[in-house]
Amino acid sequence: MTYDLVVIGAGPGGFDAAVAGAGYGLKVALVEKDVLGGTCVNRGCIPTKLWLGATSAIEELHNQSKMKVASGEVNVDFTALQARVQKHLVGTRKAMGMQLKKLGVDLLEGIGRLAGKGKISVENEDGTQEVDYKNLVVATGSKPIFFPGLEPDGECVLDSDMFLSMDSMPSSLIVVGAGFIGLEMAQAAHRFGAKVTVVDAMDRVAPLEDPEVSKALRSVFKRWKWDIKLEERVSGVRTVDGKAVLTLESGEQIEADKALVAVGRGPVTQGIGLEEAGIEMQFNQIQVDENLMAAKNIYAIGDANGQMQLAHAAAHQAHYVASRIAGKTDAPYESGPIPSVLYGAPEVMRVGLMQNEAFLTDMDCEVSKVQLAANPMAQAHAATQGFVKVVWSGGKVVGVTAVGHEVSRLATTSTMIVQQGWTAEDIYKTIFPHPSLDESLLMALKADRQKVEG
Structure with missing residues (x-):
């Protein structure tokens, strides 16, 4: 056949x-x-989101307890x-x-x-x-994929596949790689009470994102008492006496129950x-x-x-x-704007051009931004850190970036806005529900614009 x-x-x-x-x-x-x-x-994607979904109440309770309106604990049975x-x-x-x-x-x-x-x-x-x-x-x-010296051994040094198949969550975890995979899995471990250390050779977490996003994420992780070591190169990580031992090029050693190597695919x-x-x-x-x-x-x-x-x-x-x-099209492939999301709490969403990319192009760009603290739903969930940022060029929206409480909810709307190239007049053609997180996107679209400078 x-x-x-x-x-x-x-x-x-x-x-x-x-x-x-x-x-x-x-x-x-x-x-x-x-x-x-x-x-x-x-x-x-799916096992990680099931972990994050099952443990989301832990973070929600933590936020509400800071507002002194709730107390208690949430226990998630890992098995x-x-x-x-x-x-x-x-x-x-x-x-x-x-x-x-x-x-x-x-x-x-x-x-x-x-x-x-x-x-x-x-x-x-x-x-x-x-x-x-x-x-x-x-x-x-x-x-x-792994760099020499970072290969998983299946004991205490794990890749993402091995990490997701664990029988129990470690009480301490080293994460090598501060990209989306490492940060999502680190957040899940944190919610189970693990002491988290993040190591990356780059100068910021989530290095492919807007620098302001990286700054906001690091602020949250530091508040969670994560040990974040940036601009640090790893010479090796291996299992020693039932522990993961990571050695930096400086000679410093870090020990934990497990090490997750998430440097790329x-x-x-x-x-x-x-x-x-x-x-x-x-x-x-x-x-x-x-x-x-x-x-x-x-x-x-x-x-x-x-x-x-x-x-x-x-x-x-x-x-x-x-x-x-099937003969239905002979046109070249066009992806259009592609949204990406870092899940957890806080979340990161972006589509189209980021501000730090704008000044590297010949495009004349402006940025408008609003803080999530002004949003009633972020306030309701006691998770007000973060922002929504809109990048404009030629009077049209060319990018949206957001970090904060459940900003993944803005992904589809933002993608359509970028794809359609909204102008200031288009803002008033669509009704945004109130109260909703979507209003933070609306406010960012309406906010005063500032020229992007290199």
Whole structure:
């Protein structure tokens, strides 16, 4: 049998490509070596959010107790939480499998490799089969990467996958890497009472965000009594006598029950025949053209092409590729503004241009900003630290950044505002509910603007 579309990888991008392709009437096969859902569902986004959701009441009570309006404690059973996580993941995978079956997508379990023009091989414990395709989508995702000396040992030195599968939360934790993965998992550990140390070679936490966001986050983490060591290089971390021992290049050593190494993720693209097929690679990322095509009739989406390591970006690319294969579009791929969110408390949300990016461009930019302290919902939850910032250029909104209480709620609205390029007049065409966190975005849009200076 020759499939119209074969997809390698059943994470958010691959699964959505298969579903969209089948929806267009294509004969589709989906190849997966592990389980449906990929890293996001099974070892990343979803388990982490279940942890943060289950422990959110701990932070809420802490905030209200500071206002002297509540007291007591919230005890979260970690064993029960892990059991709930697994139950949820099993249910999610089951639902995904049922959807594939309903749409007539063939699920091929095994390792998919390119095996010549128009062919892939699928290898599992039962042997190897060859599959013919007219179009191929590579959606193999990513995995944790490590610098020499930072490799996890599965004992006290863990990567994010290992951390999420722990049987108990450690009483002390070293986090190497102050990006989104490390900070979200550190917040969960903090809520369970762990003493947290964060180490990063950069000069600020969340280094890819607006510097004001990094400053606000660090202020909160210091108030939580986290030990934050920035501009510090790690020479190694290993298990010694049942403890994680981290050694800085300065010679200083830090000890904790566990160490989480979260310095980044890299594409899973090696050993599947890409180079042999003439596909150009750079730092293991599949190079694609404006149509997300890596070679004739071969596409790469999501983390595999390295353009944006976000599940929703992969899903968006998936729909485009499926529609292109089905003949529904021949236009180049356009992502539009892509929102990103750091979850927890506080949260971080951004879409479009950030202020610190603005002065690096030739664009004439202005910024308007409002503090969350003025928002009634932030006040209601006793979580008033943070702000919403809007970046303007040519009289239009080109970016929104926010940090603070549940600012992820602003992500979709902000994305639409940036995508539509709102002007000052557009602000009054939409009614924002009162009271709501959305009003902080409205106030930021209305606030006086200041020119961005380099």
